[in-house]
Amino acid sequence: MLFPTVLFAVFFPIVLMISWLLMPRQQLWKPFIIVASYVFYAAANWRFCLLLGGITLGNQLFAVLIHRAQTESGRKWLTGTAVALDLAVLAVFKYYAFFVQDIDDVLESLRLGIPLPLLTIALPVGVSFFTFQAISYVVDVKRREVEPASTIDVAVYLSFFPHLVAGPIVRAKEFLPQLQEPRDPKKVAAGSGIALIALGLVKKIVIADYLARAVVDPVFAVPQAYAGPDVWLAAYAYTAQIYCDFSGYTDMAIGLALLLGYVFPQNFRSPYRALGFRDFWRRWHMTLSRFLRDFLYIPLGGNRKGKVRTYINLFLTMLLGGLWHGAAWTFVLWGAFHGAGLAGEHALGERVKRIPVWLRWFITFHLVVFGWILFRSQSLALAGQFISRLFVSGSATLWSIPVVLAILVVIGLQLLPSKGVEGFQARIERIQPVLLGVGLAVVIAFTGATVSSHGVAPFIYFRF
Amino acid sequence: MPHDDSLMSRFDQQGLRKFRARDGILAVLICSLVLVLFEGPSIRRQGEQMNKGPGRTLVLAVGKPAGWLGDKLPLASASHDATSWLSPDDKLNAADSFANVAVTNTGIPPVTPDAFDQADLNEPAARKEPLHTLLVTGDSLSQPMDSELARLLSPKGVKVIRDPHLGSGISKSFLVDWGQLSADQVRKHKPDAIVVMIGANEGYPLDVGKKQIKCCGADWAAAYANRARRMLATYRQGGLARIYWITVPLTRDPKRAAIANVVDASIFVAAQPWRRQVRVIDSRPIFTPDGYRAAMKINGKETIVRASDGIHLNEPGSKLLAEDVLGRINRDFTVG
Numbered sequence: 001m002l003f004p005t006v007l008f009a010v011f012f013p014i015v016l017m018i019s020w021l022l023m024p025r026q027q028l029w030k031p032f033i034i035v036a037s038y039v040f041y042a043a044a045n046w047r048f049c050l051l052l053g054g055i056t057l058g059n060q061l062f063a064v065l066i067h068r069a070q071t072e073s074g075r076k077w078l079t080g081t082a083v084a085l086d087l088a089v090l091a092v093f094k095y096y097a098f099f100v101q102d103i104d105d106v107l108e109s110l111r112l113g114i115p116l117p118l119l120t121i122a123l124p125v126g127v128s129f130f131t132f133q134a135i136s137y138v139v140d141v142k143r144r145e146v147e148p149a150s151t152i153d154v155a156v157y158l159s160f161f162p163h164l165v166a167g168p169i170v171r172a173k174e175f176l177p178q179l180q181e182p183r184d185p186k187k188v189a190a191g192s193g194i195a196l197i198a199l200g201l202v203k204k205i206v207i208a209d210y211l212a213r214a215v216v217d218p219v220f221a222v223p224q225a226y227a228g229p230d231v232w233l234a235a236y237a238y239t240a241q242i243y244c245d246f247s248g249y250t251d252m253a254i255g256l257a258l259l260l261g262y263v264f265p266q267n268f269r270s271p272y273r274a275l276g277f278r279d280f281w282r283r284w285h286m287t288l289s290r291f292l293r294d295f296l297y298i299p300l301g302g303n304r305k306g307k308v309r310t311y312i313n314l315f316l317t318m319l320l321g322g323l324w325h326g327a328a329w330t331f332v333l334w335g336a337f338h339g340a341g342l343a344g345e346h347a348l349g350e351r352v353k354r355i356p357v358w359l360r361w362f363i364t365f366h367l368v369v370f371g372w373i374l375f376r377s378q379s380l381a382l383a384g385q386f387i388s389r390l391f392v393s394g395s396a397t398l399w400s401i402p403v404v405l406a407i408l409v410v411i412g413l414q415l416l417p418s419k420g421v422e423g424f425q426a427r428i429e430r431i432q433p434v435l436l437g438v439g440l441a442v443v444i445a446f447t448g449a450t451v452s453s454h455g456v457a458p459f460i461y462f463r464f
Numbered sequence: 465m466p467h468d469d470s471l472m473s474r475f476d477q478q479g480l481r482k483f484r485a486r487d488g489i490l491a492v493l494i495c496s497l498v499l500v501l502f503e504g505p506s507i508r509r510q511g512e513q514m515n516k517g518p519g520r521t522l523v524l525a526v527g528k529p530a531g532w533l534g535d536k537l538p539l540a541s542a543s544h545d546a547t548s549w550l551s552p553d554d555k556l557n558a559a560d561s562f563a564n565v566a567v568t569n570t571g572i573p574p575v576t577p578d579a580f581d582q583a584d585l586n587e588p589a590a591r592k593e594p595l596h597t598l599l600v601t602g603d604s605l606s607q608p609m610d611s612e613l614a615r616l617l618s619p620k621g622v623k624v625i626r627d628p629h630l631g632s633g634i635s636k637s638f639l640v641d642w643g644q645l646s647a648d649q650v651r652k653h654k655p656d657a658i659v660v661m662i663g664a665n666e667g668y669p670l671d672v673g674k675k676q677i678k679c680c681g682a683d684w685a686a687a688y689a690n691r692a693r694r695m696l697a698t699y700r701q702g703g704l705a706r707i708y709w710i711t712v713p714l715t716r717d718p719k720r721a722a723i724a725n726v727v728d729a730s731i732f733v734a735a736q737p738w739r740r741q742v743r744v745i746d747s748r749p750i751f752t753p754d755g756y757r758a759a760m761k762i763n764g765k766e767t768i769v770r771a772s773d774g775i776h777l778n779e780p781g782s783k784l785l786a787e788d789v790l791g792r793i794n795r796d797f798t799v800g
């Protein structure tokens with residue numbers, strides 16, 4: 001079920017009302033919210049619910065066993081097994097076809113035959129997000145950062161519909177404590193919730209989908225049909241589109257959770273004002289970068305084993321982070337590019353700070369834009385074609401005032417002093433929710449009118 | 465890597481103004497009420513367009529009374545007037561709608577020369593015309609083949625227009641009326657050749673006169689073929705253009721495959737009067753000669769050709785199909 005659909009618009013008010021009605025009776029609320037979340041998930045394909053249920057029960061079993069284990073080696077072994085099983089689920093559903101084709105190609109070229117069946121397996125929506133959250137739960141239990149929760153709490157944590165399909169990646173230690181007591185019905189950030197939902201809708205439907213239709217999709221599909229001016233425009237447009245698409249989804253997810261009384265972590269903080277790769281990853285998909293740091297970079301040794309190992313660890317972390325996004329070499333290359341950037345920045349150390357701030361911003365921004373070209377291209381060959389077309393002279397056929405304005409607004413707003421933007425948002429969030437409700441209806445009516453007959457395009461991060 | 469663990473503070477901080485839960489519920493209900501009053505018919509229409517199931521029932525449970533209310537009050541039309549200028553869709557001519565095309569029965573239909581492919585008559589091939597504009601259209605099945613064709617033809621100076629309409633179907637005219645759309649495409653682009661691949665979203669009841677025919681018997685196939693023939697008549701532009709209509713390869717899901725069988729059979733029938741201009745490219749011998757398969761040999765190498773949904777072709781599959789289509793186009797046109 002997509003957030004910006006009529007089905008969800010009917011589903012959510014019903015769930016919201018029943019949720020607050022049952023909130024004081026947690027023994028009723030928890031089964032209710034699990035059922036609601038599974039209904040939400042089943043709208044994509046009911047069979048995927050079996051996978052979600054299996055992951056929940058499997059990880060809960062391991063969390064309890066880890067907690068009961070007498071020895072540290074036992075805890076490690078059990079945690080390793082649980083993580084391996086979670087990753088195996090990802091491997092089968094997300095990466096099987098990708099790897100099997102490449103492995104078979106190599107074996108075939110060596111005339112060793114094809115040992116693995118070439119199958120395609122349906123990709124469950126959001127599998128990357130809920131398996132990562134499951135991993136975070138068992139690892140947090142192993143690290144004694146959380147106690148094993150009841151099975152029903154774990155089921156709520158993993159299936160809670162606002163974050164189920166595209167995050168943010170909420171850590172167990174952030175969410176499980178919120179399930180200990182009923183949420184206080186007198187302390188609900190309803191204004192913030194509604195304002196965020198409206199903001200997310202505008203970002204996704206008005207800006208992201210428009211830029212995709214008008215510029216991004218045509219140029220990235222056939223870059224050789226366009227000259228430099230259009231190709232540059234498409235690169236900037238995708239930079240704005242992916243931010244609005246993903247942060248728009250996150251805004252809606254956080255807003256819906258706030259209305260239900262729950263708090264999610266922040267996922268974006270003006271990423272295009274970053275002054276380096278490290279700064280970028282502190283602002284972009286913050287819950288993923290935190291996950292990669294805590295569950296990959298630090299276990300690999302982090303910066304504790306010398307300079308060279310630090311660079312290798314950074315590179316490997318981002319390489320795997322790239323692969324997490326999708327089973328394609330373009331994502332791997334994107335990850336490698338960011339890994340190399342982080343390692344290079346680390347190697348330069350304080351010398352980076354000698355570069356004027358405006359130049360650091362300009363370089364960082366354009367390196368990020370370059371990374372998005374790799375990320376968006378359907379193949380490495382097309383990425384190469386896109387990049388080569390950047391320097392081909394020709395006419396600008398796709399430039400228009402709305403497109404340029406949309407890109408400037410999205411990127412420009414992030415460059416404004418954050419206090420001003422956040423202050424403005426905070427003022428809106430303080431408005432009486434009833435007034436905001438009317439405002440949200442107006443936003444829905446107007447954004448709905450901009451939806452083409454194809455409907456709302458799926459969120460980019462749904463594929464991951 | 466980031467070292468800031470306080471990601472919860474933004475939305476958990478004391479500075480956020482807190483309200484009562486009932487304020488939040490009231491706000492959502494007021495929003496819903498405003499939408500019901502101003503967008504009621506739109507909610508009903510969207511419910512009617514959904515596939516059968518509990519979701520559709522739920523939306524229609526709200527949409528029907530909301531639509532009724534919208535019909536009675538002037539608010540919905542005021543809202544439509546205020547927002548319709550924002551629609552990115554082209555305005556289609558209602559006169560071209562399937563609903564307005566009467567299927568007339570005027571006795572024995574004449575057979576015309578256009579019903580014969582020159583190759584079948586051992587006639588010398590007609591002089592090849594240069595290909596200036598190619599329209600590639602259909603539902604999601606036409607992607608990413610459309611991009612592959614564009615990549616193959618754009619460098620040769622052919623203008624390739626890609627116009628996919630995702631989620632649409634010839635039997636799903638409540639979403640996109642392909643009768644109207646095909647007429648609009650021809651008016652706007654005047655293509656020399658049209659590649660069509662559609663059929664992933666079929667199986668909906670077809671209105672014929674006052675009758676509604678359910679999928680998938682001979683009467684439904686006939687009604688479907690009539691619609692497809694109407695589109696072919698539009699696309700062929702009186703015999704000036706060539707059409708390459710690609711059938712639907714078998715899908716993994718047997719229910720969808722059963723519908724695809726009927727759709728494909730209808731297309732062969734629909735194309736019969738104009739075999740001189742219409743090439744039906746049967747994708748089944750290429751991709752699913754003995755039933756559904758995810759992989760096949762391409763250039764001697766076993767390659768996955770289907771997407772994970774078991775419906776669409778993936779990139780290697782689309783590339784293979786695009787090359788086949790290009791081969792057919794090259795027989796009729798000079799390219800480059």
